[in-house]
Amino acid sequence: MWRVLGCKGCGSTIVEAALALAQIPYEREEVAYDQPAGRKRLLEVNPLAQVPTVILPDGSVMTETAALALHLDELVPTAQLLPPTGDPLRPHAQRWLVFLVAAVYPTFTYGDDPAKWVGDAGERLREATLEHRKKLWRQLEGVARGPWFLGERFSILDVYVSVMTRWRPRREWFAQACPRLSAIATSLDRDPRLAHVWAANF
Ligand SMILES: N[C@@H](CCC(=O)N[C@@H](CS)C(=O)NCC(=O)O)C(=O)O
Structure with a gap:
């Protein structure tokens, strides 16, 4: 299961939307990056303590919305998150x-x-x-x-x-x-x- 560490209305919303468009189920963990407890939680997996921080099904960590969008586009091309390779x-x-x-x-x-x-x-x-x-x-x-x-x-x-x-x-x-x-x-x-x-x- 994908796990999105995010906070309401933050950039994590972009990744949640991309997962929804790709029809990939995910768990969501609310993490307040600007509060000590949230920052501590994020620092366990992301030295920048930013959201989104995503734990992939294999346990690896991914950050950066654009990298995640490109990854999801490769995994689920039918979601058409981006025009296909070769399209100008x-x-x-x-x-x-x-x-x-x-x-x-x-x-x-x-x-x-x-x-x-x-x-x-x-x-x-x-x-x-x-x-x-x-x-x-x-x-x-x-x-x-x-x-x-x-x-x-x-x-x-x-x-x-x-x-x-x-x-x-x-x-x-x-x-x-x-x-x-x-x-x-x-x-x-x-x-x-x-x-x-x-x-x-x-
Ligand atoms: N380049 C990152 C930026 C992520 C980012 O800046 N997220 C904000 C919340 S919307 C954050 O975590 N800010 C806290 C900080 O930068 O310390 C991405 O595209 O995922």
């Missing part, structure tokens, strides 16, 4: 998948609890990372094709958009500034395949 859309999708985790996600790493990194200058870092994040989202808005991020083809990128638009600057900002991403997010809210994942997380 696949490298395009990989580019923006990595952009989401390598450019957008770190703005939360450094902006969510900025005092951890720069003490009293924390508020400035919070504002700076938020402004940078808005710039990155506007870039993604320019690339999103509609009705899904890749156009007619649904993918794991839509799951990232749906989950991450719930985080600061949040859905109201997206509705104004990034209408294509906002439409993707709200469409996915209504996907019956993911109803139980959303209900457990939001």
